[in-house]
Amino acid sequence: MARRFHLSLDCTDLQQTINEYSSRLGCRPTLIINGQFALWRTPELNICVRQATETRLRHLGWELAESDGVSNDLDCNGIEWATFTLQQQAEEIRQCWPGVDYQPEDDYSLQDLRYLMSRLRQTADGCPWDLKQRFDTIVPHTIEETYELAEAIERRDWPHVAEELGDYLFQAVFYCQMAEEAGYFVWEDVVGSITRKLLRRHPHVFPDGQLGSRRSPGSTVDPDEISANWKRIKAEEKSLGLSGASSVGDASSSMQAQALLSDVSSGLPALQRATRLQNKAAEVGFDWTELAPVFDKLREEIEELGVEIGADQSGRESRPGHHTRIIDELGDVLFCCVNLARFLKIDPEAALRHVNAKFTSRFNYIEEALVKQGISRERWLAKAVSLDTMEALWGEAKRSPHR
Numbered sequence: 001m002a003r004r005f006h007l008s009l010d011c012t013d014l015q016q017t018i019n020e021y022s023s024r025l026g027c028r029p030t031l032i033i034n035g036q037f038a039l040w041r042t043p044e045l046n047i048c049v050r051q052a053t054e055t056r057l058r059h060l061g062w063e064l065a066e067s068d069g070v071s072n073d074l075d076c077n078g079i080e081w082a083t084f085t086l087q088q089q090a091e092e093i094r095q096c097w098p099g100v101d102y103q104p105e106d107d108y109s110l111q112d113l114r115y116l117m118s119r120l121r122q123t124a125d126g127c128p129w130d131l132k133q134r135f136d137t138i139v140p141h142t143i144e145e146t147y148e149l150a151e152a153i154e155r156r157d158w159p160h161v162a163e164e165l166g167d168y169l170f171q172a173v174f175y176c177q178m179a180e181e182a183g184y185f186v187w188e189d190v191v192g193s194i195t196r197k198l199l200r201r202h203p204h205v206f207p208d209g210q211l212g213s214r215r216s217p218g219s220t221v222d223p224d225e226i227s228a229n230w231k232r233i234k235a236e237e238k239s240l241g242l243s244g245a246s247s248v249g250d251a252s253s254s255m256q257a258q259a260l261l262s263d264v265s266s267g268l269p270a271l272q273r274a275t276r277l278q279n280k281a282a283e284v285g286f287d288w289t290e291l292a293p294v295f296d297k298l299r300e301e302i303e304e305l306g307v308e309i310g311a312d313q314s315g316r317e318s319r320p321g322h323h324t325r326i327i328d329e330l331g332d333v334l335f336c337c338v339n340l341a342r343f344l345k346i347d348p349e350a351a352l353r354h355v356n357a358k359f360t361s362r363f364n365y366i367e368e369a370l371v372k373q374g375i376s377r378e379r380w381l382a383k384a385v386s387l388d389t390m391e392a393l394w395g396e397a398k399r400s401p402h403r
Contacts, residue, residue: 002115005045006061006082010052014038017049030104033097043109046089063089065115113170114187117177135178142171154353197242201233231283238263260284271349274338291343298336305329358403365397366390 011017018038022028025047031039040047046063059072061082070084070092084092086104093102120130149164176187199206204221206213215221236242260283264276281287288294308326341348370380370393379385397403 002065002109002112004041004043004063004109006047006059006063006084007045008048008050008058008060008082010050010054010056010058012052012055014049014051021047021049031093031100031102033100036097037093039093041086041104041107043111065112110169113173114177117170117173121177121181130174133174133178135175138171138174138178145171151353154350154357197237200237200242201230203229203233234263269349271334271338271352274335275342275348278339278342288339288343291340294336294340294343298333298340301329301332301336305333362394362397362403365400365403366393369393369396 009017014035014037018029018032021038021040025040025042025045027040027042029038030041031037036051038049041063048058050058057079059080059082061072061080061084064083064085067083067085067088070082070088072080072082074080086106090102090104094100119125120127123131145164145167149161149168152160152164172190173187176185176190180186195211199209199211203209204215204226207215261277261280264273264280266273268276278287288297305326308322308329311322338348341351367377367380370385371377375385
C-alpha cells in the first residue's frame with residue numbers, strides 16, 4: 001500500500017523550524033498557518049510541526065492511500081503511532097483551525113502510481129482488462145506510447161510531453177507489477193540495475209563508482225576519452241555478463257553474443273537499427289570515407305531496383321522469388337538512404353517524421369479546400385475528384401508558408 005512516513009512535532013520557534021526543515025527537505029511547506037503550524041508533504045514524508053511552549057515528539061505514523069479512519073496506538077516504547085489518509089488529515093486541520101480552508105491537492109508520487117497498478121491487478125476488485133494483460137500484450141502499447149512521446153517532443157508541446165511521459169512511465173510500472181507477481185524481479189531490481197550501470201559508465205562524474213563521489217575541483221575531462229571509456233566499459237560488462245549477454249550455450253551462440261553487431265537490438269525500428277548497424281561497422285573502419293561515393297552507391301542501387309522492376313513488368317521474370325529480389329533491392333536503396341543521412345548527421349527517423357507531418361498538412365489542405373468548394377467527403381472518398389484538381393490544390397499547399 002502506498003504510504004508516507006509521518007512525524008509530528010511541537011517546537012518553541014516555528015519560523016526557525018520552517019527555515020531549517022525547508023532547507024533539509026529541499027522544499028517549502030505545503031501549508032503554513034502563521035505562528036501556529038506547518039506541514040510538509042514529500043514523496044516519502046508527511047511532517048507536521050506546531051508552535052508550543054516546549055519541543056517534543058507528538059507522534060509517529062503513516063499517511064495511507066486508503067484507511068477506514070484515523071487510528072492511534074502506542075508502541076512498546078510508549079510512542080504514539082497514527083494512521084490516516086490525506087483527506088482525514090485535512091479535515092483534522094480544518095477542525096483545529098476553523099478559519100483555514102485547507103483543501104489539499106493529490107500530489108501523487110511514484111509510490112502512489114505503483115500502488116494504483118497493484119490495485120488494478122488485484123483479482124478480487126481489479127480491472128478486468130489490466131488483469132488479463134501479459135508482457136507480450138503490453139509491448140504494442142509501449143511502442144505506441146514511445147512514438148507519441150517522440151511526436152510531442154518534436155512539436156515542442158511541453159504540457160503534452162509531460163502527459164506522454166506519464167504514459168511511458170506507466171509502462172515500466174505495469175511490467176514491474178507483472179514481473180513481481182510472477183517472481184521474476186521487483187521495481188527495486190530495475191532501479192538498482194540502471195543506477196549501478198550508469199555509475200560504472202560515468203567514472204568521469206563518479207570516480208569511485210559511488211553516488212557521493214566527485215572528481216577533483218578544477219579537473220577537466222576529454223570528450224574523446226569519455227567516449228573511449230564508455231565503449232571499453234560496455235565491452236567489459238559484456239565479457240562479465242553484466243549487460244544481459246548469454247553466458248550459456250554452444251560455441252556458435254557464444255560467438256554470436258560476442259559479435260560486434262550483437263548488441264544492436266533486432267527489436268529496434270528498421271531505420272534506427274540500420275543507423276546503429278552502420279555506426280557499429282564504422283567503428284572498425286568499414287565505412288565510406290567521403291560523401292560522394294555514398295551518392296554513387298545510392299544511384300547504383302536505384303538503377304538495380306529499376307532493372308528488377310522492369311523485368312517484373314515486362315514479364316521476363318515471373319518465376320517464384322523474383323518479388324523477393326525486388327524487396328531486396330528496395331531494401332538496399334533504403335539502407336543506402338540511411339547511410340546518406342548518417343553522413344549528413346541527420347536522424348533518418350526524424351527526417352521521415354518531418355516529411356510525414358508535411359505531407360499530412362498539405363493533404364489536409366486539399367481536403368479543407370474541397371470542403372470549401374462544396375465537395376462532400378463521401379464524393380471525395382468515391383474518387384469523384386480528379387487527380388488534376390488535387391494536384392492543383394497540392395501546388396497551392398506547397399506555396400503556402402505554413403504548409
